[in-house]
Amino acid sequence: MKIATWNVNGLRARIDYIRLxxxxxxxxxxxxxxxxxxxxxxxxxxxxxxxxxxxxxxxxSWNGVAVLSRVPVEWIESGLPGQSEYGARLIRAxxxxxxxxxxxxxxxxxxxxxxxxxxxPRKLEWFDALREWAAGFIRAEESVLLCxxxxxxxxxxxxxxxxxFHGSIFHTEDERSRMRSIIELGLSDLYxxxxxxxxxxxxxxxxxxxxxxKRGLRIDFLLGSKRIVERLKSVEIxxxxxxxxxxxxxxxxxxxxxxLDEA
DNA sequence: ATGTCCACTAGGAGTGGA
Numbered sequence: 358m359k360i361a362t363w364n365v366n367g368l369r370a371r372i373d374y375i376r377l378x379x380x381x382x383x384x385x386x387x388x389x390x391x392x393x394x395x396x397x398x399x400x401x402x403x404x405x406x407x408x409x410x411x412x413x414x415x416x417x418s419w420n421g422v423a424v425l426s427r428v429p430v431e432w433i434e435s436g437l438p439g440q441s442e443y444g445a446r447l448i449r450a451x452x453x454x455x456x457x458x459x460x461x462x463x464x465x466x467x468x469x470x471x472x473x474x475x476x477x478p479r480k481l482e483w484f485d486a487l488r489e490w491a492a493g494f495i496r497a498e499e500s501v502l503l504c505x506x507x508x509x510x511x512x513x514x515x516x517x518x519x520x521x522f523h524g525s526i527f528h529t530e531d532e533r534s535r536m537r538s539i540i541e542l543g544l545s546d547l548y549x550x551x552x553x554x555x556x557x558x559x560x561x562x563x564x565x566x567x568x569x570x571k572r573g574l575r576i577d578f579l580l581g582s583k584r585i586v587e588r589l590k591s592v593e594i595x596x597x598x599x600x601x602x603x604x605x606x607x608x609x610x611x612x613x614x615x616x617l618d619e620a
Numbered sequence: 621a622t623g624t625c626c627a628c629t630a631g632g633a634g635t636g637g638a
Contacts, residue, residue, distance in 0.1 A: 366638085367626050391638085393627060418627055419637075468638060508638095562638090563624035606625075609638080 358617045360386045362504035364610035368392040374605040378598050379407050385428050386452045388463025388504045392421030412450050420444035422463050426452045440486050457619045464505035471526045484535035495542045497583040504579045509536045514556055515575035544580040547615050548592045557594050560610045577613050588617040
């Protein structure tokens with residue numbers, strides 16, 4: 358099963374680009390973030406044409422998450438309990454068939470803006486709520502996956518400029534300890550599992566030619582349970598799809614893709 | 621070089637968020 362996470366930065370603006378990617382990469386399951394569209398306006402027809410069913414948790418203007426799947430998909434829940442006022446940021450579904458299924462959650466975690474902003478302590482609270490929620494169903498022997506845009510740079514290696522940004526937004530110990538506490542529930546960062554020392558990024562600012570200057574951050578993750586790690590065949594950050602394609606503008610995030618063996 | 625892009629409201633450009 359080929360699974361992926363991708364912050365698309367506006368589903369409607371990106372729809373033709375997403376179509377190119379799906380046709381080229383042929384993923385089975387995709388967690389999408391930053392849809393910026395309501396469920397009513399979600400373009401199910403486009404995805405159905407390509408063989409995908411979508412379960413969605415959207416809202417007007419901001420946030421919004423969805424799971425696309427061309428294998429059987431069953432919606433489980435939407436929204437992080439107690440945090441629904443902070444935007445449509447979580448959707449969970451079971452994907453695949455018996456014996457090959459994954460408990461699949463995709464997340465658009467709060468940005469926090471900067472460490473002086475009111476959103477920063479709120480971001481930390483959101484992560485505390487996420488840990489408490491995820492603790493309820495993560496089991497080593499089950500295939501559980503949390504993926505998405507975490508808006509945290511977990512270690513210095515994951516930043517293009519840790520020296521300058523250490524202690525600022527995405528790079529604080531307060532955020533990093535939250536990230537570790539999620540991992541410590543029994544999850545692995547699948548990219549790091551196979552690439553322990555490689556510096557690679559999943560997001561580059563649109564401004565200032567950041568992509569071409571290799572000024573990025575790794576903030577998009579596939580986090581898998583022990584059972585997922587046992588099934589893991591390959592992981593890739595699909596940076597080719599951070600580039601313009603046929604005159605179409607890319608998201609500021611690249612997809613992250615993993616291939617899993619059958620259970 | 622905070623240099624771009626998205627969605628919204630408004631009314632065909634400006635604002636807020638990332």
